[in-house]
Amino acid sequence: MRPTQTLLGGGGGMPFGKHNNFIGGWGNFGGMKQKGIITYGIAPNRQNPLAGVAHDAIFNTWRRFSSQVLYWAPAVAGGYYLLNWAVERNHYLNSKAGRAEFGGEE
Incomplete structure (x- = not known):
């Protein structure tokens, strides 16, 4: 063939x-x-692939965080306070005082 x-x-x-x-x-x-x-080319021993990585990581992370925090922080704070209220309410309803106050309703 x-x-x-x-x-x-x-x-x-x-x-x-x-x-x-x-x-x-x-x-x-x-x-x-x-x-x-x-x-164009550059010799391998002249390259520095990690040049400025730590500096850029810190400031780039801060820039991105500060531009997005107002979108998700209110939801996180609201969720935290709602969950905290539910846990405290559950502890109260299962305590001696809570059973005495709401024991006959269920």
């Missing part, structure tokens, strides 16, 4: 670049030289 033109990496029907320059087949970008393409 003979491989197809695509598997051979040939130029049959291959796309051309922006300026009608063939840039090569899949994984083989060794065609004609392109114009106007500038690439």
Whole structure:
């Protein structure tokens, strides 16, 4: 069985670049030289991937927290006070005084 033109990496029907320059087949970008393409690089020992991470994490977290706190804080505070009221009411209803006051209603 003979491989197809695509598997051979040939130029049959291959796309051309922006300026009608063939840039090569899949994984083989060794065609004609392109114009106007500038690439930059930096040596691995000159990179600092964690530069400013702690500083940015603190201030970015504060910025995001302060912009969203008024949306969820009232709901959290209301839920806390509602739950606190329910627990105290339950303790009262199950205490000696609560049973004496509301014991005959149930």
